Amino acid sequence: MHQRTRPLHCPIPHTATLTTGLLALAGLFTAGAQTTTAASHTPGTAYRAVMEAARTLGPVKMTTTDTGAPLLTGETDGLKYGIIFSGCDARGEQCEDMRLVSYWDAYPARDLNTWNRTKFVGRAFLDDDGTTLDLWVSLAGGLTAQQIGDVLDWWNVALTAFASYLEELK
DSSP states (O other): OOEEOOOOOOOOOTTOOOOHHHHHHHHHHHHHHHHSOGGGOOSSEEHHHHHHHHTTTSOEEEEEOTTSOEEEEEEETTEEEEEEEESOOTTSOEESEEEEEEEEOOOOHHHHHHHHHHOSSOEEEEETTEEEEEEEEEOTTOOOHHHHHHHHHHHHHHHHHHHHHHHHHO
16 A cells, blocks of 8 residues: 655536535534534635644645645645645635545555445545545535534544555555
């Protein structure tokens, strides 16, 4: 298993396909909405709130993409990942969605299909550069600190499990 480093600069289209991970997370968003007041939500979610929550996983740095969108890079348990934001306001503050990503060497499509068939969070696929694990999350309507923490906890579980899965393939 070898994790790859690749520039995180591609903007995410607003027509992104929902992943199976979103279905698992849907309950988190509706449950949180029932227990919080509308005043705790903003029109989108600020990347700073995500960055603060991501610090619980390990070190995090903030940069921007080629288009000026916020980009976080972090590491948890020795595994590197990025969080790419899109649909942000003019200041790059309130964002409509984020995509958590981690890049790996290429693995056979059949093995990635097995992962996707058996796991609910974290979509694995091949692209021109190798294997990518990602999780797309809508931030429209805003997320509470608890909801952001829950998303990052699920990402950490998926990332760690994916690394173990790839190790077992060797």
